[in-house]
Amino acid sequence: MIETVRGNVQGTLQDVKPDHIVLKSNDTLFFVRIQQIVWIMPK
Numbered sequence: 001m002i003e004t005v006r007g008n009v010q011g012t013l014q015d016v017k018p019d020h021i022v023l024k025s026n027d028t029l030f031f032v033r034i035q036q037i038v039w040i041m042p043k
Contacts, residue, residue, distance in 0.1 A: 003038040 001010045002023065009032060011025030021037075023030045 001041045001043070002032060003040075004032060004036045005038060006036070 001008055002021075009023055009025065009030050011023035011030060013021060014024045014029065015022040019035075020031050020033045023032060
């Protein structure tokens with residue numbers, strides 16, 4: 001689960017890039033900018 005400045009996203013980490021991460025949740029990919037992440041909670 002990742003808390004961003006706009007809410008949270010729960011999913012599986014797919015990829016990490018220098019400026020964003022990619023999460024997969026229910027067959028949907030979410031691209032989250034590192035600067036927008038408030039906190040991360042592993043499962």
